[in-house]
Amino acid sequence: MIVENESHSPVRRRSNIAHELGHHMLEHSFDTVILGEDHKRQFDQPQEKQATFMSGELRVPLAAAERMAYDGWDNERVAAPTG
Incomplete structure (x- = not known):
């Protein structure tokens, strides 16, 4: 499921x-914690870079x-x- 912000352009x-x-097509795992103990979002930087590249493609x-x-x-x- 992808949740999007309808207030964005x-x-x-x-x-x-x-x-x-891109994350889905690259078969990235989503089993990691999204928020750390300090309540800040945590990302897997290599996976984010790959998904960003795939997004452009x-x-x-x-x-x-x-x-x-x-x-x-x-x-x-x-x-x-x-179209």
């Missing part, structure tokens, strides 16, 4: 969901980003939803 929500899907794969860059697309055009 749609762009951030898509990014957050892609990040969490899910949203705009590197091969597509390179093609768009060579074709002169600006960030707004790359980020625009399709």
Whole structure:
């Protein structure tokens, strides 16, 4: 289950969901404690880095980003939803 914050912008929500899907696709374990004894969130930094990379690949794969860059697309055009 992915819980998202509806007060965030749609762009951030898509990014957050892609990040969490990245964890799932990479088969990261979720059996660790989320809050430490000091009540601060704890993260597995290598897993977070991997999920962040996968999130980018899910949203705009590197091969597509390179093609768009060579074709002169600006960030707004790359980020625009399709369909």
